[in-house]
Amino acid sequence: MRLELRVISDRGRQKFTIEAGENLLDVLSRYGYDIGAVCGGKASCYKCKVEFVDPVKPPTPKDISGLSKKELDENIRLACANFIWEDSTVRVKDASKMEVLLAAKEPEIRQQSTSGHEHLVVDIGTTTLALVLVDSSGKVIEAHGRKNAQAPYGADVISRIKHASQGGLPDLNKAIIGQINLILKSMKNLNLDRLTSMTVLGNTTMLHLFLGKDCSGLGFHPYQGEFLATQETRGKALGLDLDLPVKTMPNISSFAGSDLTAGILSLTDKSEKYKLLVDLGTNAEIALFKKDKFFAASAAAGPAFEGAGIKQGMPAIAGAISSFSLVNGVTRIKTIGNLLPVGICGSGLIDIVAQLLENRLLDETGHMLLGPQFEVAENVYIYAEDIREMQLAKAAIATAVDMLIAAANVDFDDIEKVYLSGGFGSYINAANAARIGLIPKELSDKIKVAGNTGLSGGILFATDEKKRALAEKIAASATYIDLAQNAEFSQKYIDYIMF
Numbered sequence: 001m002r003l004e005l006r007v008i009s010d011r012g013r014q015k016f017t018i019e020a021g022e023n024l025l026d027v028l029s030r031y032g033y034d035i036g037a038v039c040g041g042k043a044s045c046y047k048c049k050v051e052f053v054d055p056v057k058p059p060t061p062k063d064i065s066g067l068s069k070k071e072l073d074e075n076i077r078l079a080c081a082n083f084i085w086e087d088s089t090v091r092v093k094d095a096s097k098m099e100v101l102l103a104a105k106e107p108e109i110r111q112q113s114t115s116g117h118e119h120l121v122v123d124i125g126t127t128t129l130a131l132v133l134v135d136s137s138g139k140v141i142e143a144h145g146r147k148n149a150q151a152p153y154g155a156d157v158i159s160r161i162k163h164a165s166q167g168g169l170p171d172l173n174k175a176i177i178g179q180i181n182l183i184l185k186s187m188k189n190l191n192l193d194r195l196t197s198m199t200v201l202g203n204t205t206m207l208h209l210f211l212g213k214d215c216s217g218l219g220f221h222p223y224q225g226e227f228l229a230t231q232e233t234r235g236k237a238l239g240l241d242l243d244l245p246v247k248t249m250p251n252i253s254s255f256a257g258s259d260l261t262a263g264i265l266s267l268t269d270k271s272e273k274y275k276l277l278v279d280l281g282t283n284a285e286i287a288l289f290k291k292d293k294f295f296a297a298s299a300a301a302g303p304a305f306e307g308a309g310i311k312q313g314m315p316a317i318a319g320a321i322s323s324f325s326l327v328n329g330v331t332r333i334k335t336i337g338n339l340l341p342v343g344i345c346g347s348g349l350i351d352i353v354a355q356l357l358e359n360r361l362l363d364e365t366g367h368m369l370l371g372p373q374f375e376v377a378e379n380v381y382i383y384a385e386d387i388r389e390m391q392l393a394k395a396a397i398a399t400a401v402d403m404l405i406a407a408a409n410v411d412f413d414d415i416e417k418v419y420l421s422g423g424f425g426s427y428i429n430a431a432n433a434a435r436i437g438l439i440p441k442e443l444s445d446k447i448k449v450a451g452n453t454g455l456s457g458g459i460l461f462a463t464d465e466k467k468r469a470l471a472e473k474i475a476a477s478a479t480y481i482d483l484a485q486n487a488e489f490s491q492k493y494i495d496y497i498m499f
């Protein structure tokens, strides 16, 4: 039986004909609504909230366990926990058009290049997508950021691989290609006579999904996809609305992608001392390198830094609390875009935990001393469960850093700088990151915040032939150290859980 579903959102009212019994989240995802379904429909993130306008539906057991009494009274339900059996009207908050503020080293934006070629550089993160137009010297002419349109299929790489392996590869591919086409259409400075190439970087899975290649092998042992090396094709062949040469950057391994290659490229120099780069994300990618020696590892940190798994967590987008301080009982927050706070992104989370520790409201085991929640700002709270998520995430990263350094046979003293990067990279407070033990304490005074190093490396790759060759060398010669195979990992991990 066919039914009518009416959806009210920022886009206005839209009507869709659907089959009776369809899952509401599936329908909304199919029609391009992003309602923040970060767990991909597993009814565990409680973020896929919609309002049933007509008819009102009694709550399901999953609604009752995930929503507050007030929300239930206001007819809010979880889209993933509800199926449509009659003509219905729902109201949704669509985040797919939400502008993501680029957390790159704030690029110098200039109006229009006066001569030479121009390039597009696309950084496909699991959570966010950044696209910049640069001139031949690497200066940014125009920059765009969005939440990755694949988000309704799951917050992390593993759920996207799973969806792709179950016949969903075309959905994921179309979502990202369609999103890039939409951005291209909105760009004001595209000059087709000057535009010569598109460079794309991201983790190994994101590049497979962008190229429409089978990534199922990345989901199980021995974790191998179809490619690691640079891939070259044309925009039209991928379904892009621009027909230009497209190059993806080379990956180091299945779990150390081209975003890490690009990050190393943006920071490497002739120094005899090592640098450590930690790219924070659901899958933290870590590099230890100097001159022509490159080591890489990765750590499954969980999605806490991307805002998932945290009750009021969110990516680093407008309205997210990006910094927090608590001095003499007075709290101060900063939000991205200076908007009213609606949630907490990764850098805000690091600050909150550090400040609670400093003010002795949290003990070294992670126990909150004033009760199970703390009000960070009006209507925004951090909960005991969030602190636990954060402990697991930071312990995974600190353990991976410690073990990578040991495996590479390097002393802490041989490391001159520790760079923290990521989607919210520019907002991180280095002292607070050190306070929560994100990095082993021997390195805490060497931490430097580096912004989006992947995007910076992508711009170098697009505009400088020598850097292109260097990126190939980095990816081909880097030693990937598989920490999951190391028996010491779990013991060290437990030690690092303490603050």
Ligand code: FES
Pocket: 025, 036, 037, 038, 039, 040, 041, 042, 043, 044, 045, 046, 047, 048, 078, 079, 080, 081
């Ligand atoms: S609870 Fe519905 S998608 Fe996570």
